[in-house]
Amino acid sequence: MEETISLKEIAEVIKKRLLLILTFMLGAAFIAAIVSYLVLTPQYENSSQFIVNQTQQEENAGQFTQSDLRTNVEIINTYNVIISSPAILDPVIDELGLNLTTNQLADKINVSSEEDSQVVTVTATDEDPVQAVNIANTTVEIFQEEIPSIMNVDNVAILTQAELAENPSPVAPNPVLNIAIGVVLGAMLGVGMAFLLEYLDNTIKTEQDIAKQLDVPVLGVISHVDESDIRGQQQANLGSAETTGRRGLNGAKKTV
Template identity: 30%
Template sequence: MFRKQLIEYIEILRNKLWIIISSTVLLLMISGIFSFFIIKPEYQAFSTLMIGKPKGYYEAIEYNDILLSQKLVSTYSEIAKSRTVSNEVIKNLGLDITYDAIRKKVNITQVGDTGIIKIESRDENPEVAAKLVNGIVEVFMEKVVKIMNVENVQIIDRAEIPKKNIRPILVMNMTAAGILGIIIGALIVILIDYLDNTIKTPEDITKYIELPIIGMIP
């Protein structure tokens, strides 16, 4: 029974394949228009730092290295995103941006289980993204030494102007649009067939009226 119904649905989809194709092409076009003309490209720049442990930190808190690193990264992240650091960066670079905007653009992460942290920023302008990261790094290095009593902070990689945008991802958007177009088209075909109660084949008579076929007029 299930196999028969499956074959019927496949036949229905095949007979109205043009609806599925039209739906898919339409969504691909919409996705392309949004990706190329409406969604603004976003660029990401990053810098990595090696930060020494604060003086006497092991005597104060007895954690293992991984937990200690995670705790320190959280602390460093809040310092880098603090209003003090942001306001100084805005002043130094002459940026027309608010503290809240910087906090949303900047992200601080730990590189694996190492003592290296990664400061990254996203912006519609690749030059601004790189400038913002390097500006934060300079101010952060000065502040973290004073606040956390860190022995040394070294820059491993300075932020460079990104050449490629990270958003929108055209391939992913088009793939998602294509899959969605096929699904919507198939649902439309099935809905049309469900709402259609006309008799088209001899089998429909047996199926819906439950009467045997005794003859056919050519």
């Protein structure tokens, strides 16, 4: 026989374990804040752009066509691979004196281009904002120098260079986002723990629990009475008696 749970029961469980759920939420938010502000290292990024266009010979001849544009856009995919290759990154490491391997430097570089666009953006990410600028600019400059010998074409021109902002802001971590994620995860864990504890709690609390656990009908219920309830009832009875006495006296006066 399958057990079902109603929305009312769900609400009662959440209300009963609300303190536990809030504790999980606050704990997760606190951990996320500690990790974001004290553990994770801030990362800065900067970008340099170059454009892929027709070769110098085609410019002089005035024979640039839509087909040439389409060819340039298609070749950008090849350029994206070349930029991340040792042929470009090894000279960048030597130029900047980086203590990195080719793969480590490749992880710091992201190459992207808009659809049907001849502009390629090279974004470098590093713990040092100045280093991020240097990596982006040096990578594009060396790519421009090496691509004629690699592809036997000269159709790359630098469009914009990376520049260091006056007050650079890190792109990662994002403390607000991390704390929000922590609160959500904490709420999920808290609710899950609340229902787990409720499921593991096999104590008898209601008449239905008795009938379910013992498989016997309930003949009657004895209510639990506290001393405060007895004193309250006695005071109520005394008050009722005093009121009745006053009414009797008032009636006797009227009769006299």
